[in-house]
Amino acid sequence: MKAMAESRASAKPRILCLHGYRTSAKILETQIRKWPKSVLEKLDLVFLDGQYPSRGKSSVEGIFDPPYFEWFHTNQGFTEYENFEECIAFIEDFMVKNGPFDGLLGFSQGAILAAALPGMQAEGLVLTKVPKIKFLILMSGAKMGGSKYSAPPLAAKAFSAPIKCPSLHVFGETDFQKPESIALLDSFVDPMVVHHPKGHTIPRLDDQSLNIVDNFIEKIQNLATP
Template identity: 25%
Template sequence: MSATSSSSVTVLRILCIHGYRQNAQSFREKTGAFRKITKNQAELVFLSAPNLVPPHKTEDGESETENHKDLDERGWWFSREDDYFKAQDKTNCAKGYEKSLEVVKQTFLEKGPFDGVLGFSQGAALVSLLCSLQQLNPDGAIKFDFAILVASFKSNSQQHQYLYETKVTIPTLHVFGETDGVIPKDMSEELLQHYENYSTLQHPGGHFLPSSSPQKKIYIQFLEQQIENKKKKKNRLSD
């Protein structure tokens, strides 16, 4: 049996954590190309954050849209008490974070197990925190074997700083764009010092999950390695 056909027997279940002002459905739609190129390796499960993000305000303080509720824009935490988030904010605020953590835990308990977690932007920053939480408490509800972090960054909320004191040892793939104007690549690169077993995928684009031919090979290679790791783990447990 060929390597390709043998690996297709095992499919990885990956929990997907959306970015700020997204939700499970909108993130699923934005990952269409990624889902297509990884369909033989991964089953993606999408989760919505519990915190509703207020609409953008105009200069006179009015909402930019009358149908804000229809947009269903969500976030994993706020860096300011007035329900606002900016990655660069150095703050004592992480409003909504504990609620998000409970939603993630419940998802692992009710819809797990998951082999890995994928996050984008603020969602990737949350995934980074989940990696550290698991490292500190390997017997907790949140358990996964690898992570893919796209346009991630180190949280500047004081509440999260202790989570960067322990290096993450699970395999991780860090994806970031050279021209990302939302999360500059140096913010993503700064995060790497907190990981021991990481790979990087740097692309020439901006703030999105790249899924063209140059990136496809790297995703498949990374996921195939996780499939092999899963098989070895299963064999060890059955011995």
């Protein structure tokens, strides 16, 4: 028992990281590297590019180099989805070949996708070939089926029951996604929240935020696969 406890304590949670809309795995990794080494060294982060090249201008052009990707395509009103089922199959295939993964981290479109996956998995609709998602880290996230984003048919009931896995939610005071990120909290049983003063970005961590993140990591370390 003691050896098992020590093994879990030393295990790094393995996390699949899903980038934002019209960005890339490399860009998300660069953004996350703003976090202290004391945090990052406790996590095994794996970054994946979306399957589909960007169909339009990226908001990070001139800041980060292309290529840019999307996880799935939507119309401007977020009422119609293309390639959503293919996107999920692509992610599951990667998880099968490169896992097991303990949890997911997502930013913006990646966070919207990640937030819906545990409920869809619990229904037996997706990720049936991989272990249960144990936790989520959601940055500038939102709820599919909420006030702004409709839900594709596959995700129609993703939030029909409370999401019980531990979750960390990060969003900024001037983030256009802030109202949606706040609304998303109601779908989770015990969310932990990091507020920051900036906009739609991954922030550096001040002392208060760092303490919250450290507490969350301590919680998920107990869930990591030894």
